[in-house]
Amino acid sequence: MTRETLTLFDTTLRDGQQTAGVDFSAEDKHRIARALDALGLDYVEGGWPGANPTDSDFFAAPPRLARAAFTAFGMTKRVGRSAENDDVLAAVINAGTPTVCLVGKTHDYHVKTALGVELAENRDAIRDSFAHLTALGREALFDAEHFFDGYKANPDYALSCLDAALEGGASWVVLCDTNGGTLPAEIGEIVAAVCARIPGSKVGIHCHDDTGMAVAGSLAAIDAGARQIQGTLNGLGERCGNANLTSLIPTLLLKAPYKDRFSTNVKAADLPKLARASKMLDEILNRAPNRHAPYVGAAAFTHKAGLHASAILKDPKTYEHVPPETVGNERVVPMSNQAGQSNLRSRLIDMGIAVEKGDARLANILDEVKRREDQGYAYDGAQASFELLARRELGLLPRFFDVERYRVTVEKRINARGDAITVSEAVVVCVVDGERLLSVSESRDAASDADHGPVNALSKALAKDLGRYQSYIEDLKLVDFKVRITSGGTEAVTRVLIDSTDAEGRRWSTVGVSPNIVDASFQALLDAITWKLIRDGADAAVLPGRAPAPAAAVPAE
Ligand SMILES: CC(=O)SCCNC(=O)CCNC(=O)[C@H](O)C(C)(C)COP(=O)(O)OP(=O)(O)OC[C@H]1O[C@@H](n2cnc3c(N)ncnc32)[C@H](O)[C@@H]1OP(=O)(O)O
Numbered sequence: 249m250t251r252e253t254l255t256l257f258d259t260t261l262r263d264g265q266q267t268a269g270v271d272f273s274a275e276d277k278h279r280i281a282r283a284l285d286a287l288g289l290d291y292v293e294g295g296w297p298g299a300n301p302t303d304s305d306f307f308a309a310p311p312r313l314a315r316a317a318f319t320a321f322g323m324t325k326r327v328g329r330s331a332e333n334d335d336v337l338a339a340v341i342n343a344g345t346p347t348v349c350l351v352g353k354t355h356d357y358h359v360k361t362a363l364g365v366e367l368a369e370n371r372d373a374i375r376d377s378f379a380h381l382t383a384l385g386r387e388a389l390f391d392a393e394h395f396f397d398g399y400k401a402n403p404d405y406a407l408s409c410l411d412a413a414l415e416g417g418a419s420w421v422v423l424c425d426t427n428g429g430t431l432p433a434e435i436g437e438i439v440a441a442v443c444a445r446i447p448g449s450k451v452g453i454h455c456h457d458d459t460g461m462a463v464a465g466s467l468a469a470i471d472a473g474a475r476q477i478q479g480t481l482n483g484l485g486e487r488c489g490n491a492n493l494t495s496l497i498p499t500l501l502l503k504a505p506y507k508d509r510f511s512t513n514v515k516a517a518d519l520p521k522l523a524r525a526s527k528m529l530d531e532i533l534n535r536a537p538n539r540h541a542p543y544v545g546a547a548a549f550t551h552k553a554g555l556h557a558s559a560i561l562k563d564p565k566t567y568e569h570v571p572p573e574t575v576g577n578e579r580v581v582p583m584s585n586q587a588g589q590s591n592l593r594s595r596l597i598d599m600g601i602a603v604e605k606g607d608a609r610l611a612n613i614l615d616e617v618k619r620r621e622d623q624g625y626a627y628d629g630a631q632a633s634f635e636l637l638a639r640r641e642l643g644l645l646p647r648f649f650d651v652e653r654y655r656v657t658v659e660k661r662i663n664a665r666g667d668a669i670t671v672s673e674a675v676v677v678c679v680v681d682g683e684r685l686l687s688v689s690e691s692r693d694a695a696s697d698a699d700h701g702p703v704n705a706l707s708k709a710l711a712k713d714l715g716r717y718q719s720y721i722e723d724l725k726l727v728d729f730k731v732r733i734t735s736g737g738t739e740a741v742t743r744v745l746i747d748s749t750d751a752e753g754r755r756w757s758t759v760g761v762s763p764n765i766v767d768a769s770f771q772a773l774l775d776a777i778t779w780k781l782i783r784d785g786a787d788a789a790v791l792p793g794r795a796p797a798p799a800a801a802v803p804a805e
C-alpha cells in the first residue's frame with residue numbers, strides 16, 4: 249500500500265519562544281535546531297529575524313541543517329507600503345533562509361479591529377507579500393491566523409485570504425487555531441471544507457492547546473485531509489502551548505490508522521532521539537521534566553499498582569499500549585504502599601538482587617515500606633531511597649561512612665552596600681575508616697538567588713571531604729528539591745524529595761522525612777550519596793568491630 253507523506257513543521261524556536269518564562273539564547277537555539285534536524289523534522293522555524301537581537305544573531309550565524317528546511321518567520325507586509333519597502337518584511341527576507349513563513353490575518357473582525365484596514369487591502373497585502381517572496385526564489389508558507397474563528401464568522405473572506413496566498417505562490421496554507429478554542433470535531437469539518445477546494449498536500453494545521461486538545465485537533469485535521477502539522481517539542485507555545493510534537497510524532501508512527509496510511513521523515517528508529525530531545529529542552533529551560541508526559545515521561549511506563557505489576561511480570565502488554573523501548577523509555581515497577589510482592593521482586597531484579605518468591609524477607613520489606621509511607625515517606629517518587637531500604641532489610645547495604653554530627657546556622661546580615669543577605673553556614677563531621685573528617689561550608693543567599701540556603705550549605709559541606717569516597721561524588725549535582733508538609737501518622741512532618749544527577753547522565757531521587765526540614769533534607773542528601781557510591785561500586789569502609797555488608801552486583805542504569 250502506498251503511503252501518503254505527512255510533513256512535520258517544528259515551531260519550538262518561534263511559537264515555543266512565545267511561552268511565558270521561556271527565553272532561549274542563540275546557542276540554545278542552535279542545540280535545539282540540530283536535535284530537530286537529526287530527528288527528521290521537515291521544517292525548523294528559527295524565530296523572527298529583526299524582532300529581537302537574539303533572533304537576529306541566530307539568523308546571522310544560522311545552524312547547518314542536513315535535512316530540515318531552515319525557516320524564518322515574519323508577518324505579511326503592512327498596508328500603505330509595498331512589499332519591497334516594508335522594513336519588517338525586509339529583515340525577514342534578509343536573513344537569507346530558503347524558506348519563509350508569514351503570518352497573515354484571515355478573520356474579518358481582526359482585519360478591521362487589530363489592523364484597522366479594509367478587507368480587500370489585507371487580502372492584497374497577503375498576495376503581494378507572497379508574490380514578492382516567491383519572485384526572490386524563496387519557498388513561502390502562509391500561517392493563516394485565526395482561520396477557524398474567521399471561517400465561522402465569514403467563510404468567503406477567510407477562504408479568499410488562502411486563495412490570495414496561493415495566488416502569490418505560497419507552497420502551504422497552514423490553518424491556525426490561534427486562540428486554541430476550536431474543538432477537534434469542528435476542526436475536522438472546517439479542514440474538510442478547505443480540502444474540498446485546495447489540495448490537502450498544500451494544507452497544514454497549527455493548533456493551540458487552550459482546551460487541552462491541540463493534539464486531538466491536529467489528528468482531526470489529518471483525518472480531514474491536512475498534510476502538514478505544526479507543533480513544538482514538549483508542547484511549548486503561546487499561553488497554554490502548541491500541539492505537542494513529542495506526543496504527536498509517536499502517535500503518527502505507532503498508532504493505527506496513521507502508521508499504515510502515512511510516512512514521515514521521522515522514522516521509527518528515530519523515536520528514542522525524540523525522548524532525548526524532549527529531555528534536552530527541559531534541561532536547557534532548567535525545568536524538571538514532566539514525569540507524566542505521554543510516551544517520554546518517566547512515569548509513562550511506571551506501574552505502581554500491585555495488580556498491574558503482577559500482570560506486567562507475566563506479560564508487559566497487559567498494561568502497556570506500546571513497548572517503552574520503541575520510544576526510548578523504560579519500564580519502572582516502583583515500590584509504594586500500593587505495591588505487592590510482584591512490584592517488589594521486579595524492583596529487586598532491576599537492582600541485580602534475586603530473591604525467591606515466598607522469601608519471608610519480601611514481606612518484611614513490604615511491611616517496612618508501608619510503615620514508613622504511613623510516617624510520610626513516599627517511595628514511588630524516590631526509588632533510590634527505596635533501593636537503600638530494601639538493601640538494608642536484606643543485609644546488603646554497605647556501610648561507607650558515618651555522620652557523627654552536623655550543624656547549620658542561618659544569619660541575616662546587612663552588607664556594606666546596605667543590602668540584606670542571608671548567610672548559611674554548615675559544619676559536618678563524618679567518620680570514614682575510623683578517621684574524623686570535619687567540613688565547613690557557607691552559602692550566601694542574595695534576594696535574587698534564592699536557591700542558596702541552609703540545605704545547599706549542608707550539601708556542600710557533606711560533599712567537601714568524604715575521604716577516599718570523595719572522587720565518587722565529585723560529579724554529583726543536586727538538581728531538584730521539593731518540600732511538602734504532610735502528616736506522618738498523627739503528626740505533621742516535612743517530606744523532602746531530592747533529585748540528583750551525575751556526569752554519566754543518571755538521575756535519581758531520594759526522600760527524607762522529619763518534623764525538621766533540615767533533618768529531612770539531610771536524610772535525602774545522605775541517601776543520594778550512598779546510592780551513588782553503591783552504583784559506582786565503591787568499597788565499603790573498614791569499620792572497627794564491624795564486618796561490612798557486601799555490595800551486591802548491580803547492573804548499569
Ligand atoms: C499568532 C502569532 O503568534 S503571530 C507571532 C507573534 N509573535 C510576536 O509578536 C513576537 C515578535 N514580535 C515583536 O517583536 C514585535 O511585535 C514586532 C517587532 C514584530 C513589531 O513590533 P512593533 O513595531 O513595536 O509593533 P507592535 O508589536 O506594537 O504591533 C504590531 C503591529 O503590526 C501590525 N500587524 C499585526 N499583524 C500583522 C499582519 N499579519 N500583517 C501586517 N501587519 C500586522 C499591527 O497592526 C501593529 O501595527 P500598529 O502598531 O500600527 O497597530
Ligand SMILES: CC(=O)C(=O)O
Nearest residue numbers: 351391393394424426
Ligand atoms: C501563527 C500562529 O502562531 C498562530 O496563529 O497561532
